[in-house]
Amino acid sequence: MERLKRTDRLVVLSSILTKNPNTLYSLNDLAVMTGAAKSTISEDLTLIKELLLSHSLGELCSLSGAAGGIFYKPLQNEKGSKDFLKELADRLNDRERVIPGGFLYMNDVIFDPHIISRIGEIFYTKFQHTVPDFIVTIETKGIPVAAMTARSFNIPLIIVRNSGRVTEGSSVNINYLSGSTNRIQTMSLARRALPDHAKVLIIDDFMKGGGTAQGMVNLMKEFNGVVVGIGVVMTTRNPEQKLIKDYTALLELISIDAETNEVIIKPFLGKNVLF
Amino acid sequence: MERLKRTDRLVVLSSILTKNPNTLYSLNDLAVMTGAAKSTISEDLTLIKELLLSHSLGELCSLSGAAGGIFYKPLQNEKGSKDFLKELADRLNDRERVIPGGFLYMNDVIFDPHIISRIGEIFYTKFQHTVPDFIVTIETKGIPVAAMTARSFNIPLIIVRNSGRVTEGSSVNINYLSGSTNRIQTMSLARRALPDHAKVLIIDDFMKGGGTAQGMVNLMKEFNGVVVGIGVVMTTRNPEQKLIKDYTALLELISIDAETNEVIIKPFLGKNVLF
Numbered sequence: 001m002e003r004l005k006r007t008d009r010l011v012v013l014s015s016i017l018t019k020n021p022n023t024l025y026s027l028n029d030l031a032v033m034t035g036a037a038k039s040t041i042s043e044d045l046t047l048i049k050e051l052l053l054s055h056s057l058g059e060l061c062s063l064s065g066a067a068g069g070i071f072y073k074p075l076q077n078e079k080g081s082k083d084f085l086k087e088l089a090d091r092l093n094d095r096e097r098v099i100p101g102g103f104l105y106m107n108d109v110i111f112d113p114h115i116i117s118r119i120g121e122i123f124y125t126k127f128q129h130t131v132p133d134f135i136v137t138i139e140t141k142g143i144p145v146a147a148m149t150a151r152s153f154n155i156p157l158i159i160v161r162n163s164g165r166v167t168e169g170s171s172v173n174i175n176y177l178s179g180s181t182n183r184i185q186t187m188s189l190a191r192r193a194l195p196d197h198a199k200v201l202i203i204d205d206f207m208k209g210g211g212t213a214q215g216m217v218n219l220m221k222e223f224n225g226v227v228v229g230i231g232v233v234m235t236t237r238n239p240e241q242k243l244i245k246d247y248t249a250l251l252e253l254i255s256i257d258a259e260t261n262e263v264i265i266k267p268f269l270g271k272n273v274l275f
Numbered sequence: 276m277e278r279l280k281r282t283d284r285l286v287v288l289s290s291i292l293t294k295n296p297n298t299l300y301s302l303n304d305l306a307v308m309t310g311a312a313k314s315t316i317s318e319d320l321t322l323i324k325e326l327l328l329s330h331s332l333g334e335l336c337s338l339s340g341a342a343g344g345i346f347y348k349p350l351q352n353e354k355g356s357k358d359f360l361k362e363l364a365d366r367l368n369d370r371e372r373v374i375p376g377g378f379l380y381m382n383d384v385i386f387d388p389h390i391i392s393r394i395g396e397i398f399y400t401k402f403q404h405t406v407p408d409f410i411v412t413i414e415t416k417g418i419p420v421a422a423m424t425a426r427s428f429n430i431p432l433i434i435v436r437n438s439g440r441v442t443e444g445s446s447v448n449i450n451y452l453s454g455s456t457n458r459i460q461t462m463s464l465a466r467r468a469l470p471d472h473a474k475v476l477i478i479d480d481f482m483k484g485g486g487t488a489q490g491m492v493n494l495m496k497e498f499n500g501v502v503v504g505i506g507v508v509m510t511t512r513n514p515e516q517k518l519i520k521d522y523t524a525l526l527e528l529i530s531i532d533a534e535t536n537e538v539i540i541k542p543f544l545g546k547n548v549l550f
Contacts, residue, residue: 113426151388
């Protein structure tokens with residue numbers, strides 16, 4: 001690679017690092033990409049690190065040693081995240097979203113890449129200290145948010161299925177009581193999908209009674225997995241007693257009025273509040 | 276915001292733009308963020324644009340007029356993409372992946388955020404000229420790839436369900452013949468999920484007979500939608516005659532030997548080959 005000027009190196013380095021969260025680049029790789037000495041790259045990275053920090057654009061971190069290098073953490077700051085969640089709650093507080101049966105339509109929000117990329121970074125900020133090996137979700141509506149969370153962590157996504165699939169080989173199946181439908185259902189995960197003793201972070205779009213999340217926790221036990229955290233986009237105020245105690249949510253559905261269709265959603269302020 | 280030095284502005288601008296593909300920033304926004312005059316920002320952007328181009332890191336494009344601004348296109352170059360697909364094919368060419376019944380296990384690949392972010396950018400590169408309004412996929416395994424493609428385009432994702440869900444209101448259901456199971460199945464999309472006359476790009480993980488893709492095309496007709504393209508991660512050489520003619524794939528499953536479990540997968544070289 002040709003030798004770049006300092007400003008040019010800074011542009012190339014910051015683009016590569018921030019585009020690829022939690023991807024480790026050795027100083028050597030970066031030196032080859034930009035044609036600069038490793039010591040020069042180190043100085044560049046120090047400057048980029050300061051600038052990202054001062055603009056709340058995340059953090060650069062280094063890992064020392066032979067397999068070391070530098071990687072970008074897409075951390076979100078408290079003020080920006082609070083504003084974002086407030087706006088999101090306002091957008092969801094809309095009578096037009098209420099569907100007969102008292103359900104809330106929110107697919108446009110949880111399938112919007114700009115919103116869910118941000119949510120993925122917020123979950124990353126909350127759970128990064130738990131150092132999960134995998135993000136686990138259950139089909140279907142939580143998958144895009146879980147995929148973006150997996151992208152922020154740069155760790156694999158695991159999707160639990162609603163029934164065993166012949167195309168995935170032998171699987172572990174468990175029954176669980178779904179709080180929202182009040183019916184016994186089956187969830188399933190291919191034996192080869194998850195190694196033994198993995199640390200998993202469970203991410204889903206919605207929690208009501210916590211039955212589905214509890215099912216996923218039980219399923220993880222079958223793989224000797226350790227659940228390091230549970231994050232959902234929205235939880236409901238009722239029932240207050242959920243099967244799962246230790247979870248966090250971004251938003252709370254406080255009430256839906258079946259007659260007027262009035263919806264009240266607010267940023268979550270429960271026990272494990274994010275910020 | 277404090278006034279930044281030129282090098283500092285370059286780092287901040289390139290990080291913000293490349294982190295948020297196809298997100299429009301007005302010169303005014305960027306001027307406020309960095310404390311510089313709009314004319315200065317314009318010069319910075321010209322430099323960033325040249326550097327991204329010369330390092331195959333994508334393109335900066337401007338939109339003129341009152342609602343104008345600048346946005347980042349995450350374009351992938353031909354050489355890098357070919358190498359990437361070749362490596363991916365090699366990784367999948369593994370007897371251990373063959374599951375009784377002649378299926379191929381590839382969840383670890385299509386749920387890996389680093390791989391699917393790249394695939395999303397490759398699909399973006401291929402289909403950006405078709406200017407879709409939505410990415411459409413069907414549950415379950417194609418969702419992460421489709422979500423990353425939606426992220427590259429910065430357009431909403433739509434997930435077709437395998438049956439109508441009470442929580443999404445009235446829906447349009449159609450029957451289709453799934454090539455892989457040779458059974459009549461139902462697919463369903465909430466009426467409110469997609470406006471009339473939308474331009475949609477269909478993305479899925481796998482195509483065999485093309486029945487599922489054909490079903491999605493028919494479903495889109497019910498919404499007066501226009502299918503501007505179909506992209507799948509992997510297609511099969513057999514059957515050669517598929518229900519869908521006009522699609523592109525990244526990889527081709529040429530054969531699985533039921534006795535030896537030998538798998539042959541290569542980068543796709545069919546009619547609508549990507550590069």
